[in-house]
Amino acid sequence: MTPYVEAAMEIIEYEPAFQPHFARLNKAWLEEYFVVTPLDEYELAHPEAAILRAGGAILVARQGSEVIGVVALRTDGAGVLKLAKLAVDPAFRGRGAGRRLCEAALTRARLMGAHTVVLYTNDQLRAAMALYAKLGFVRVPLGEVIFARATVRMQLALT
Numbered sequence: 044m045t046p047y048v049e050a051a052m053e054i055i056e057y058e059p060a061f062q063p064h065f066a067r068l069n070k071a072w073l074e075e076y077f078v079v080t081p082l083d084e085y086e087l088a089h090p091e092a093a094i095l096r097a098g099g100a101i102l103v104a105r106q107g108s109e110v111i112g113v114v115a116l117r118t119d120g121a122g123v124l125k126l127a128k129l130a131v132d133p134a135f136r137g138r139g140a141g142r143r144l145c146e147a148a149l150t151r152a153r154l155m156g157a158h159t160v161v162l163y164t165n166d167q168l169r170a171a172m173a174l175y176a177k178l179g180f181v182r183v184p185l186g187e188v189i190f191a192r193a194t195v196r197m198q199l200a201l202t
Contacts, residue, residue, distance in 0.1 A: 057101035
């Protein structure tokens, strides 16, 4: 009997064919914890216009042919990128996809010339906050936010 071998996880560039997965994965966690806002709906339906054309990037975690996670980087001022839209399929959580996506996003941020990466999250998302802290993000004052669900701002200096 041949033992089951799980396909290796890979992090790849976003392509337009991944848009349904980008929307599906993000809507799943948003609906689990919060609500999907009209701004979320727009960004998830039109990631090329909302994120990529504005100078951002989207990365996709894939295991075999299955899309299991996504993350975006948005421009947030000169030399600053915002980590956003991190989502992992619930069936694949706890297997390192979120960490791999974040690490790849930080590598990409450096390649894009960013000196700082910021993110907004919520105290309720303890696993995500623990991951961000392990990656070196620190809490900073919240400031103004566009999503009411944001209760925490974290940042990481890349230089």
